[in-house]
Each structure stands twice: as structure tokens, then as C-alpha cells.
Amino acid sequence: MPSVRWENFQPFAPKGWYPVGTAVIMIFWSFFGWEAICSLADRFKHLKKDLVRSALISAMVIGTVFLLLSFITVGSGTYGNLESDSSPVGVMVHRALGFGAQWITAILALIICTGTVNAFVASLTQLGYALSRDRAFPSWFYYLNPHTETPTRVVWLVVLFAGFGVVLTTFIKVHFTRLLFIPNSLGMVVYILSMAAALKLYNKNSKPWISGLISLIVLALFVPFLGLHILVPAVVSGMYFLYMKAIRRQGENHGNMQHGKGGGR
Numbered sequence: 001m002p003s004v005r006w007e008n009f010q011p012f013a014p015k016g017w018y019p020v021g022t023a024v025i026m027i028f029w030s031f032f033g034w035e036a037i038c039s040l041a042d043r044f045k046h047l048k049k050d051l052v053r054s055a056l057i058s059a060m061v062i063g064t065v066f067l068l069l070s071f072i073t074v075g076s077g078t079y080g081n082l083e084s085d086s087s088p089v090g091v092m093v094h095r096a097l098g099f100g101a102q103w104i105t106a107i108l109a110l111i112i113c114t115g116t117v118n119a120f121v122a123s124l125t126q127l128g129y130a131l132s133r134d135r136a137f138p139s140w141f142y143y144l145n146p147h148t149e150t151p152t153r154v155v156w157l158v159v160l161f162a163g164f165g166v167v168l169t170t171f172i173k174v175h176f177t178r179l180l181f182i183p184n185s186l187g188m189v190v191y192i193l194s195m196a197a198a199l200k201l202y203n204k205n206s207k208p209w210i211s212g213l214i215s216l217i218v219l220a221l222f223v224p225f226l227g228l229h230i231l232v233p234a235v236v237s238g239m240y241f242l243y244m245k246a247i248r249r250q251g252e253n254h255g256n257m258q259h260g261k262g263g264g265r
Contacts (some may be wrong), residue, residue: 003095004075021225025188028222029180030066031059032187121158128154135247136240181229188226189233192219 013020044050069089073079078088089109094102129144129151131137145152169179198212223230 003078003092004072005077006075008075008077018225021222024222025184025225026177026180027066027070028184028188030062032184121155124158125151125154128157136244181226182232185226185229185232186236188219188223192216192223195219 041047041051072092073088076092078091087106087109090102090105093105128137128141132139132141132154141151141153141157143151143153169176195212195216198208199216202209202212
């Protein structure tokens with residue numbers, strides 16, 4: 001707080017409102033992933049009470065922390081270069097306490113990220129296992145380790161895919177902020193479809209229906225700020241439909257072959 005200067009907030013939106021919209025898309029990453037916990041719903045003892053309550057508490061805590069961090073970052077002018085844009089907290093701690101404190105901040109960030117990654121990998125694992133069970137994903141991943149009863153094949157897929165992404169971005173020297181638009185575009189489309197489904201499922205003018213309508217309008221307003229990245233969910237959807245079409249065709253051919261063998265007998 002001592003480094004915050006009110007003059008850093010002037011002029012307001014100096015480059016217009018379009019950068020504000022793109023910044024909102026970037027901020028979306030901080031809240032992206034709430035839907036993943038649905039894959040772990042069967043692990044909750046009191047689902048309706050605990051799942052909703054934990055999600056709301058987490059959203060409020062993270063939202064408050066993020067707003068305060070944004071206020072201090074802008075107010076102290078800790079942005080504008082690669083180091084400060086990547087880790088403003090580390091830079092501010094270094095300014096206040098020295099290099100050793102910056103390392104402590106990095107270790108704490110690693111610990112916090114470990115907990116988040118653990119929950120996210122667990123939810124993705126359950127999702128991949130369910131999709132493979134329903135043949136919306138290769139059936140090879142429909143496997144449980146006999147000792148741990150964990151879909152280890154999906155776990156390794158998630159770990160290897162994430163590791164490959166880190167190595168690739170490091171090799172081609174692409175800053176992660178340039179890549180956040182890709183998962184954010186996919187997440188926004190998922191949320192838009194989910195909110196549209198809420199309008200269909202809930203009674204009109206009920207609290208869930210109104211919440212879904214407000215969320216849908218807000219999300220739709222920020223879609224133009226995705227730019228060409230909106231093509232990412234379109235391409236992914238196209239690949240999925242082609243995959244499902246191939247799976248259905250394979251099933252039909254297999255059924256015809258079985259029918260032919262039965263007729264020959």
C-alpha cells in the first residue's frame with residue numbers, strides 16, 4: 001500500500017475501452033474452472049449444501065484477493081515489462097523486503113498452485129473417465145487401476161499434455177499471457193452454453209433463471225473481445241463432431257458385420 005500513488009490511476013482508460021475488454025478476458029482465467037468441480041460431485045457427502053457453499057465462498061475470497069491485487073498493481077505501477085507482467089506480487093515483495101522474500105513468495109505460490117492443480121487434475125480425470133465410458137472419448141481410457149481405483153491412464157494424459165505445453169511454450173518462447181485467450185475462449189463458450197441451458201431448465205423468473213440470464217448477457221457482451229480466438233472453440237467443436245460421427249459409423253459397420261454373420265448361419 002505505501003507504494004500506491006493515486007496519479008497512477010490517471011488518466012482513466014487512456015487507450016480506450018477495447019483494452020479493458022481484453023483485460024476482462026484475461027481476468028476470466030482467474031475464475032475459470034468452477035465447472036470442473038461438478039465432476040467430483042459424487043465425493044460430497046452433503047452435495048446440495050456443501051458444493052454450492054464451497055463454490056460461493058471460494059468465488060468471494062478469490063474475487064476479493066484479485067481486486068485488491070489489481071488495485072495495488074495498478075496503483076504502484078508494477079506493470080509494463082515482462083517480469084512485472086508475469087509476477088507483479090514477486091516484484092512488489094522484492095521492492096519492499098529484498099531478494100530473499102521474492103523466493104519465499106515463489107515457494108508459497110508453488111504450494112498454492114499445487115493444491116489448485118491437484119483439484120483440477122482430479123476433476124479432469126473423472127471427466128475423461130466418464131467421457132470414455134460414454135464413448136465420447138477413446139475407450140482405451142476407460143480403465144481403473146486395480147490397486148488405487150483411479151483412472152491412471154487419464155491422469156497420465158493430463159500430466160503429459162500439460163508438461164508438453166510447458167516445454168513447447170518454453171522452446172518457442174511464447175509468453176503465457178498470449179496463450180490464455182485459447183483456454184479462456186473455450187471456457188467462455190462452455191459457460192455461455194451452460195447459461196443457455198439454465199434458461200431452458202429452470203422456471204422463468206426464478207432466481208436461478210435470472211442469474212443465468214444475467215450471466216449469459218455479460219458473457220455475450222465480452223465475446224467480441226476474443227477476436228479470432230473465437231475460432232478455437234469452433235475448431236474444437238468441429239473435431240468433436242467428426243470424431244463422434246466416425247465412432248457412430250464404426251459402430252454401425254460393426255453391427256452390420258455381426259448381422260451379416262448371423263444371417264450367413
